Amino acid sequence: MAVEKMSIAKALNESLRKALEQDPKVLIMGEDVGKLGGVFRITDGLQKDFGEERVIDTPLAESGIVGTAIGLALRGYRPVVEIQFDGFVFPAYDQIVTQLAKMHARALGKVKMPVVVRIPYAGGIGAVEHHSESPEALFAHVPGLKVVSPSNASDAYWMLQQAILSDDPVIFFEPKRRYWDKGEVDFDAIPGELHKARVSREGSDVTLAAYGPMVKVCLEAAAAAAEEGKSVEVLDLRSMSPVDFDGIQASVEKTRRLVVVHEAPVFLGVGSEVAARITERCFYHLEAPVLRVGGFHAPYPPARLEDEYLPGLDRVLDAVDRSLAY
Amino acid sequence: MTVESTAARKPRRSSGTKRAAGAASAAKPAAATAQTQDVVPQLVQLLTPEGDRVDNAENAEFAPFVADITTEDLRGLYRDMVMTRRFDGEATALQRQGELGLWASLLGQEAAQIGSGRALNDEDYVFPTYREHGVAWCRGVDPTNLLGMFRGVNHGGWDPNTNNFHLYTIVIGSQTLHATGYAMGVAKDGADSAVIAYFGDGASSQGDVAEAFTFSAVYNSPVVFFCQNNQWAISEPTERQMRVPLYQRAQGFGFPGVRVDGNDVLACLAVTRWALDRARRGEGPTLVEAFTYRMGAHTTSDDPTKYRRDEETAAWEAKDPILRLKAHLLATGGADEAFFTELEAESEAMGKRVREAVRAMPDPDTMAIFENVYADGHALVDEERAQFAAYLASFEEGH
Ligand SMILES: Cc1ncc(C[n+]2csc(CCOP(=O)(O)OP(=O)(O)O)c2C)c(N)n1
Numbered sequence: 001m002a003v004e005k006m007s008i009a010k011a012l013n014e015s016l017r018k019a020l021e022q023d024p025k026v027l028i029m030g031e032d033v034g035k036l037g038g039v040f041r042i043t044d045g046l047q048k049d050f051g052e053e054r055v056i057d058t059p060l061a062e063s064g065i066v067g068t069a070i071g072l073a074l075r076g077y078r079p080v081v082e083i084q085f086d087g088f089v090f091p092a093y094d095q096i097v098t099q100l101a102k103m104h105a106r107a108l109g110k111v112k113m114p115v116v117v118r119i120p121y122a123g124g125i126g127a128v129e130h131h132s133e134s135p136e137a138l139f140a141h142v143p144g145l146k147v148v149s150p151s152n153a154s155d156a157y158w159m160l161q162q163a164i165l166s167d168d169p170v171i172f173f174e175p176k177r178r179y180w181d182k183g184e185v186d187f188d189a190i191p192g193e194l195h196k197a198r199v200s201r202e203g204s205d206v207t208l209a210a211y212g213p214m215v216k217v218c219l220e221a222a223a224a225a226a227e228e229g230k231s232v233e234v235l236d237l238r239s240m241s242p243v244d245f246d247g248i249q250a251s252v253e254k255t256r257r258l259v260v261v262h263e264a265p266v267f268l269g270v271g272s273e274v275a276a277r278i279t280e281r282c283f284y285h286l287e288a289p290v291l292r293v294g295g296f297h298a299p300y301p302p303a304r305l306e307d308e309y310l311p312g313l314d315r316v317l318d319a320v321d322r323s324l325a326y
Numbered sequence: 327m328t329v330e331s332t333a334a335r336k337p338r339r340s341s342g343t344k345r346a347a348g349a350a351s352a353a354k355p356a357a358a359t360a361q362t363q364d365v366v367p368q369l370v371q372l373l374t375p376e377g378d379r380v381d382n383a384e385n386a387e388f389a390p391f392v393a394d395i396t397t398e399d400l401r402g403l404y405r406d407m408v409m410t411r412r413f414d415g416e417a418t419a420l421q422r423q424g425e426l427g428l429w430a431s432l433l434g435q436e437a438a439q440i441g442s443g444r445a446l447n448d449e450d451y452v453f454p455t456y457r458e459h460g461v462a463w464c465r466g467v468d469p470t471n472l473l474g475m476f477r478g479v480n481h482g483g484w485d486p487n488t489n490n491f492h493l494y495t496i497v498i499g500s501q502t503l504h505a506t507g508y509a510m511g512v513a514k515d516g517a518d519s520a521v522i523a524y525f526g527d528g529a530s531s532q533g534d535v536a537e538a539f540t541f542s543a544v545y546n547s548p549v550v551f552f553c554q555n556n557q558w559a560i561s562e563p564t565e566r567q568m569r570v571p572l573y574q575r576a577q578g579f580g581f582p583g584v585r586v587d588g589n590d591v592l593a594c595l596a597v598t599r600w601a602l603d604r605a606r607r608g609e610g611p612t613l614v615e616a617f618t619y620r621m622g623a624h625t626t627s628d629d630p631t632k633y634r635r636d637e638e639t640a641a642w643e644a645k646d647p648i649l650r651l652k653a654h655l656l657a658t659g660g661a662d663e664a665f666f667t668e669l670e671a672e673s674e675a676m677g678k679r680v681r682e683a684v685r686a687m688p689d690p691d692t693m694a695i696f697e698n699v700y701a702d703g704h705a706l707v708d709e710e711r712a713q714f715a716a717y718l719a720s721f722e723e724g725h
Contacts, residue, residue: 031559031560031562032560032561032562034561035561035632035633036560036561036629036632036633037632039560039627039628057561057562057566058566059528059531059562059566059567059568060498060528060529060531060532060559060562060567061531061532061533062532063533064531064533087496087497088497088498090497091497091532091533091534126427126478127427127428128427128428128475128476128478128481128496129475129481129496130496130497131496266710267706296695296696296707296710296714297699297704297706297707297710298695298696298699298707298710299481299699301690301694301695302474302475302478302479302480302481302690303427303477303478304477304478304479304689304690305689305690305692305694305695308692308695309695314721315717318717318720
């Protein structure tokens, strides 16, 4: 068994399966997660094997899904809820922000909120509106929530395990355009900490920090830059709350240059916080200002424009060049 | 208007002419089967699946609302349904050919949409979901406009005020509140018009829809909630959304709910006219549940074989809204073969026009990303637009 090659979608499915097997308190909830196995088939086959009491098709009501998950958590369950697409989390945003995030603090630490909210997010699949958004900063800004996003199959498997085991609410963003990308999963591995960044590729001239769907783009950019003789380090942040600033600092102290890349709008995005903190921490190490590449201050555009909107190889390489030009 | 208290529906096929509400109930959750009574909820029907006109106690209140309908009107309704189905079929084909990214088909729901759509006056305002292609047709929206968002060139593609037909809304249930607010405005203005909000059976679970019911009831707003219960919300049957028949939910909010045979265009027309009339007379909101069926997949990315039985679909095929009116027109001498042949040619021509228009639809200009973000302009958008333009220009200069 140990190591197997599989898609991110399959790794998530295996991870949910293992969680259901290991702990009878784990529940899967969401729209279409049962017979259909979810619109992305992440829960495929789980209802068949674990029954309707464990894998629950909910009414079409996101506030209801998260609100009842909170109640189930109060009763000792560990709900893993699926929001069908990024743009549909907002009916539940109230429950997530005003209730889920604050319950532990309000109860003087006496209650735990082990709720995972899985959200297929970000663009690149040619969808209609509300199906391609990157709202992670809106959640990372809220104290009490953990916010993470895997970029590969191994992390998909292990980070979801860790999220389910966490006694805090975790907003688990799944990069939907990477669902079908394959990678190796070591089922016997001892996984790294949920909130540690990982060096995905070593380099010495400039650090590219990204998470979720943009890690792949950054790795491709690093490979392209290498052909031009530039050594680019790629850091997979993996977590947007908390952010592993120590990990970024270590990389920046080596390369002295940082570019943060995400699909979400640049303005007040996760990259803004990283830039500010790293500027504070590494002021005397930096050879260039921290640059950000990301979405514009505009609604996510119709599908025929998303290739222009989304940061691609060229925009990332352009930022690398600008950083190196200082 | 009577509102029966009926427990969860027991599946049964109708035999007579009156109550054709044999509920499709695949995958009914166990919890919903408590205290089942052998009562099929009332269903307003004017045309049987065989195409016969019926008069009965259940339709007595509504039948007068179509007393003025002439044979020519009936042919018009038939034409609307055929054209709409042809358009929908063309769009499905265009999606398969890669011209559209996605399509939400209305196949099977033509009567609900044309019946309700033709009940509207020009000044009435429509708040659709994403499947109301037949209502758009009734409003005079050019069908090709509906395809832009499914092709991925825009997020709407028409000016909602031209035809009083709002943009398609993808976030489930949201538009019911917009419709209610609009209706509150209509009432404040003392205008003699009404508002209609479309949504699905699944949508009725959303908090927004409950809040729309609440607001419209307490403000007595001139709004008709037109729910097309097509039995499924993607893979989830209606029973996964509620335990009582959908139309009965209105009662708890303090306004009437009516279930109409959604495959009967005449009944849909009558009931919607009745509800709009109430709204215009200041009698407040109504919930209309059009009991119908989604013959195809939820959208072109859905696979209904994962959750739905073929027998169920086949049973609904026998209730087809178009065949029903055709049978009626033929039996009553309301139309001859020449009419159907001409219509066939007309719908083919429309299909061709749509096909050509879609293929010729240009991709939007890249800079459109920055257009209309604000009505007043915005310094950050201006800055990002200029930066991006300079970035793109750098390629042309052989950067
Ligand atoms: C708030 C929200 N949640 C989830 C979705 C995804 N979704 C799109 S259509 C749909 C089912 C809708 O069913 P129903 O309301 O019955 O309308 P129908 O499509 O059957 O006409 C779902 C779950 C969405 N669009 N919006």
